[in-house]
Amino acid sequence: MPTTIYFQSGDIKNEPTEIEIYNIKGQKIKTLECINHVDAKSTESHSNIIWNGKDESGKQVQSGIYFYKLKAGKSTFVKKLMLMK
Secondary structure (H helix, E strand, C coil), X not given: CCEEEEEECHHHCCCCEEEEEECCCCCEEEEEEECCCCCCEEECCEEEXXXXXXXXXXXXXXXXXXXXXXXECCEEEEEEEEECC
């Protein structure tokens, strides 16, 4: 089941964006990239990127707590998310 990650773009609107997904052990399991926010679904200063719940090898990950690191331009943010199937 896809999970949507919402974020405010504001000052980073035209910067390259990357989201790295980590499991609870701190292991990176997936990287989501967009060239710029035109590739993400943008409305004004809010954007979102959809994660299909799969790791880099295409395997569906289990329900649980994950962390994501949003990198846009010079800004980096870390947030927690819960994936539920």
